Amino acid sequence: xxxxxxxxxxxxxxxxxxxxxxxxxxxxxxxxxxxxxxxxxxxxxxxxxxxxxxxxxxxxxxxxxxxxxxxxxxxxxxxxxxxxxxxxxxxxxxxxxxxxxxxxxxxxxxxxxxxxxxxxxxxxxxxxxxxxxxxxxxxxxxxxxxxxxxxxxxxxxxxxxxxxxxxxxxxxxxxxxxxxxxxxxxxxxxxxxxxxxxxxxxxxxxxxxxxxxxxxxxxxxxxxxxxxxxxxxxxxxxxxxxxxxxxxxxxxxxxxxxxxxxxxxxxxxxxxxxxxxxxxxxxxxxxxxxxxxxxxxxxxxxxxxxxxxxxxxxxxxxxxxxxxxxxxxxxxxxxxxxxxxxxxxxxxxxxxxxxxxxxxxxxxxxxxxxxxxxxxxxxxxxxxxxxxxxxxxxxxxxxxxxxxxxxxxxxxxxxxxxxxxxxxxxxxxxxxxxxxxxxxxxxxxxxxxxxxxxxxxxxxxxxxxxxxxxxxxxxxxxxxxxxxxxxxxxxxxxxxxxxxxxxxxxxxxxxxxxxxxxxxxxxxxxxxxxxxxxxxxxxxxxxxxxxxxxxxxxxxxxxxxxxxxxxxxxxxxxxxxxxxxxxxxxxxxxxxxxxxxxxxxxxxxxxxxxxxxxxxxxxxxxxxxxxxxxxxxxxxxxxxxxxxxxxxxxxxxxxxxxxxxxxxxxxxxxxxxxxxxxxxxxxxxxxxxxxxxxxxxxxxxxxxxxxxxxxxxxxxxxxxxxxxxxxxxxxxxxxxxxxxxxxxxxxxxxxxxxxxxxxxxxxxxxxxxxxxxxxxxxxxxxxxx
Numbered sequence: 001x002x003x004x005x006x007x008x009x010x011x012x013x014x015x016x017x018x019x020x021x022x023x024x025x026x027x028x029x030x031x032x033x034x035x036x037x038x039x040x041x042x043x044x045x046x047x048x049x050x051x052x053x054x055x056x057x058x059x060x061x062x063x064x065x066x067x068x069x070x071x072x073x074x075x076x077x078x079x080x081x082x083x084x085x086x087x088x089x090x091x092x093x094x095x096x097x098x099x100x101x102x103x104x105x106x107x108x109x110x111x112x113x114x115x116x117x118x119x120x121x122x123x124x125x126x127x128x129x130x131x132x133x134x135x136x137x138x139x140x141x142x143x144x145x146x147x148x149x150x151x152x153x154x155x156x157x158x159x160x161x162x163x164x165x166x167x168x169x170x171x172x173x174x175x176x177x178x179x180x181x182x183x184x185x186x187x188x189x190x191x192x193x194x195x196x197x198x199x200x201x202x203x204x205x206x207x208x209x210x211x212x213x214x215x216x217x218x219x220x221x222x223x224x225x226x227x228x229x230x231x232x233x234x235x236x237x238x239x240x241x242x243x244x245x246x247x248x249x250x251x252x253x254x255x256x257x258x259x260x261x262x263x264x265x266x267x268x269x270x271x272x273x274x275x276x277x278x279x280x281x282x283x284x285x286x287x288x289x290x291x292x293x294x295x296x297x298x299x300x301x302x303x304x305x306x307x308x309x310x311x312x313x314x315x316x317x318x319x320x321x322x323x324x325x326x327x328x329x330x331x332x333x334x335x336x337x338x339x340x341x342x343x344x345x346x347x348x349x350x351x352x353x354x355x356x357x358x359x360x361x362x363x364x365x366x367x368x369x370x371x372x373x374x375x376x377x378x379x380x381x382x383x384x385x386x387x388x389x390x391x392x393x394x395x396x397x398x399x400x401x402x403x404x405x406x407x408x409x410x411x412x413x414x415x416x417x418x419x420x421x422x423x424x425x426x427x428x429x430x431x432x433x434x435x436x437x438x439x440x441x442x443x444x445x446x447x448x449x450x451x452x453x454x455x456x457x458x459x460x461x462x463x464x465x466x467x468x469x470x471x472x473x474x475x476x477x478x479x480x481x482x483x484x485x486x487x488x489x490x491x492x493x494x495x496x497x498x499x500x501x502x503x504x505x506x507x508x509x510x511x512x513x514x515x516x517x518x519x520x521x522x523x524x525x526x527x528x529x530x531x532x533x534x535x536x537x538x539x540x541x542x543x544x545x546x547x548x549x550x551x552x553x554x555x556x557x558x559x560x561x562x563x564x565x566x567x568x569x570x571x572x573x574x575x576x577x578x579x580x581x582x583x584x585x586x587x588x589x590x591x592x593x594x595x596x597x598x599x600x601x602x603x604x605x606x607x608x609x610x611x612x613x614x615x616x617x618x619x620x621x622x623x624x625x626x627x628x629x630x631x632x633x634x635x636x637x638x639x640x641x642x643x644x645x646x647x648x649x650x651x652x653x654x655x656x657x658x659x660x661x662x663x664x665x666x667x668x669x670x671x672x673x674x675x676x677x678x679x680x681x682x683x684x685x686x687x688x689x690x691x692x693x694x695x696x697x698x699x700x701x702x703x704x705x706x707x708x709x710x711x712x713x714x715x716x717x718x719x720x721x722x723x724x725x726x727x728x729x730x731x732x733x734x735x736x737x738x739x740x741x742x743x744x745x746x747x748x749x750x751x752x753x754x755x756x757x758x759x760x761x762x763x764x765x766x767x768x769x770x771x772x773x774x775x776x777x778x779x780x781x782x783x784x785x
Contacts, residue, residue: 239307239317239340242324244333245293247272247286259340261310276307278314292323293331299323304341316342358432360410361417369431369439373491376429376443380484386445390455391498392479394462395510397436398588402628404471409436411468412475419461423454439495448483448515455479455513463511476511478502487516503527507582530580531587533569538592542568545600546767549776550619550738550760553752558780560651562619562760563601564767565593585625594626595635602643602650604770609649613777619651619681627654633669637676647677653704655683667698674699681738685726695733703730707741707761714746727756 239259242251249272252264260267260276267275273286285305291297299321306314317338324333356368364372373389380387394400394416401409413436420440421430429441440458445451462477480501488494501516508514537543543565550560567575584590601618608614626632640647652673670680681702705726712719723739730737739751742761751759768776 239336239338241272241336242333243272243289243336245331247289249275250333259309259315260307276309278306278308281305289334293334296331304345314342315340316345361414361432363417363421363438364429364431366431366433369429369433369441370491372429372431373441373494376441377484377489377491379443385443386447387484387494388440388442388445388451389482389484389494389498390440390442390451390479390513391481391495391502392438392440392458392477392513393502394436395476395478395506396624397475399624399628400473400475402625404469404473408469408471408473412466412473415466415468416462416475416477419464420458423457423461439498445483451481451483452513455481459511459513478505478510479513480505480516481513482516497521527583530583531589534580534584534587534589534593537567537569538589538596541596542570543593543596543600544568544769545597545604546769547604547618547773548760548767549765549773549780550616550758551764553739553748553756553759558614558777559616559758560619561605561614561616561773562653562767563597563604563621565597581623585623588625590623590625591629594623598622598636599639599643602639602645605649606643606645607770608774608777609645611774613774613781617649617651617679619653621653621683624655627669633672636673636678648679651679651681651702653681653683670698674701695729700735702736702738702758704738704740705756710739710741710747710751710761711743713750714744720750723751723756724754727751727754731755 239256240251240253241249241256244250248269249267252260252262252267257264273282273289277285288297288300292299300319302318302320304316304318306316308314318341319336319338321337322335323331324335326332356365356371357363358365373387376387394412397409397412400412413432417430417432417438420438424430424440424442427443429443431439431441433439442451442454458479459477462475466473466475480498480503482488482494482497482501484494487497497516497520500520501514504517504520505512505514514520544567546564546566547561548564549558550562551557552559565577567580569575581590584593598620601620605614605618622632640650674680679701680699681704682700683704684706685703703726705723709719709723709726713723714720727737736758737756738758738760739747739756740760742748742751742759742763744763747761748759748763765776
């Protein structure tokens with residue numbers, strides 16, 4: 001419909017144009033006609049003016065006056081007017097020439113002008129111009145004849161001019177008719193075509209209307225799709241930002257606003273890199289962006305970078321980017337979508353830290369220790385220096401765990417790690433391998449003396465009391481040291497040899513350090529073999545209990561038996577306790593061995609009582625590991641019930657060092673044992689600690705003087721003084737005193753004289769298996785009888 005209206009408008013415009021052209025043509029024709037009339041009038045004016053000249057001349061001739069043009073002002077004026085008229089006529093003829101292309105009129109006018117000029121110049125010198133040469137004067141008759149001829153020619157010119165202008169008028173008429181017919185034809189053709197295509201135009205208009213409707217619907221759909229797309233972007237759980245070519249923010253979705261802490265309207269148009277990128281990466285990322293947008297450098301589709309929020313917090317974003325292109329393929333910016341991986345990165349960092357560090361102390365673990373030691377070895381190979389690998393643990397740490405609990409043990413490990421970290425140098429590495437085992441790597445060492453200085457500082461630090469959970473603990477450490485390159489060339493060898501040297505330090509009495517030596521490897525292998533064989537011995541019950549009698553020194557009556565374990569090794573024969581007990585404690589096999597010995601002792605004492613060979617008690621050594629075992633008392637009570645012995649037939653011997661390290665739980669356990677009738681004795685008394693306050697706190701029945709004092713009691717004044725002091729202390733506290741290791745009668749006599757109640761040793765009897773013990777008891781009874 002709109003197109004049809006435009007067609008009518010076009011038809012109207014064309015028609016108006018042709019009418020305007022025709023009207024203009026008519027105006028031009030009218031002007032030409034006016035000029036024709038003016039030309040004819042000018043021609044008549046020339047004739048009139050010439051006729052006046054002729055009349056004046058004729059009158060002059062009739063009066064018989066001589067011809068003198070100067071005497072007649074009228075003639076001169078007539079000539080002047082005729083000349084002016086010819087000038088105007090010349091202009092009109094020029095216009096006629098433009099319309100008719102006929103130059104005869106122009107030639108005639110020129111000839112007439114020349115004739116008129118000749119007449120004027122030849123009859124009056126006054127009229128002659130200054131530039132004209134003089135001519136011969138005409139007579140009046142000759143002048144009259146010339147003037148008549150000129151007049152005739154003007155009349156002929158008038159006729160020719162009228163004929164020419166008539167031809168022009170016919171041309172204008174024909175042109176006007178042609179223009180009119182052309183206008184009518186064009187308008188008719190257009191009207192016919194418009195009428196013929198009216199239905200098509202209407203159909204086309206309807207089609208256009210339908211297309212417009214579809215376009216409006218499509219636009220509405222596009223708007224809806226845009227809104228829906230925006231909703232999709234807003235509900236997406238990823239960070240989305242759209243940047244223009246200058247890096248300015250063109251769009252942010254809700255997730256991005258949430259992370260950054262901005263409203264979208266607050267940041268639109270602002271530079272992304274200036275607003276949201278930390279200073280340490282701002283320049284690099286901005287240059288990278290410019291390189292991609294302006295220089296078409298490769299797009300990094302996947303990378304991670306930090307953004308900074310309005311509050312100043314940083315978030316790590318994992319980006320996926322795509323270029324924003326126009327329909328022509330021109331880069332208009334970039335669409336950046338990313339996921340906030342801050343927590344994930346923090347978790348990864350924590351996992352990476354945990355993978356290489358100890359969870360409890362934060363120290364490097366075995367993996368990181370190996371890597372750092374390997375790096376140190378590579379440096380040492382290029383720069384000839386020593387590396388010291390120090391392996392250490394906490395002496396009797398298991399006892400602390402068992403006594404105070406793992407919470408105290410864990411805090412002790414943390415305290416120890418901090419103390420050692422404060423001592424070592426920045427370039428050194430302190431690592432925890434597990435449990436209470438630590439490794440210290442000392443780099444750039446010149447000699448052993450430098451190592452010894454650091455190690456002694458560590459031992460001193462261990463010796464300082466540690467207040468942990470209302471407990472004051474005193475611990476020691478044993479340290480083994482291996483050196484690169486003299487002891488080993490690789491990581492595993494150096495750690496292994498340092499571990500070997502640590503066991504040597506423990507064997508030397510603990511609270512010490514030892515440098516690795518080759519013989520230690522053999523000893524370590526022996527240790528490993530012994531611990532392996534101990535497991536087999538427990539399974540096969542290869543342990544046998546020997547008994548050494550204890551007597552009343554005043555009556556020589558056998559009152560007790562000390563149970564002593566022997567290992568019947570299938571290859572080595574009988575192995576004494578001092579060769580395997582330490583290894584049994586280190587490998588925790590002592591609990592199984594101790595239980596077997598205790599059970600055997602209960603069965604044997606019951607048998608001796610039933611056979612009426614003996615009516616005393618049996619003394620069994622108990623290690624700290626056994627005493628701290630929560631199942632120890634229940635197991636003991638079960639044994640008492642199983643073997644049907646009386647609790648007072650059983651005496652438990654504890655070393656002084658074990659007693660000193662007892663916790664409140666251990667003290668409570670000892671009190672419980674005492675209450676049910678089990679006797680408790682302190683073995684090796686006098687070799688441990690100087691503090692004796694624990695004697696008044698614990699339910700002890702007996703003090704056993706260590707054999708080292710008895711051995712020298714006759715020759716060493718100090719030994720005698722110690723023995724006498726122990727005896728006096730025991731008597732004052734209503735406890736029994738027993739002397740170990742009596743080998744000579746003089747020793748026994750001295751002990752009796754100084755009021756020692758009981759004794760044992762080779763002088764009385766060597767340890768015996770149960771069958772030999774029975775024979776010895778029978779003989780002793782016969783002697784007494």
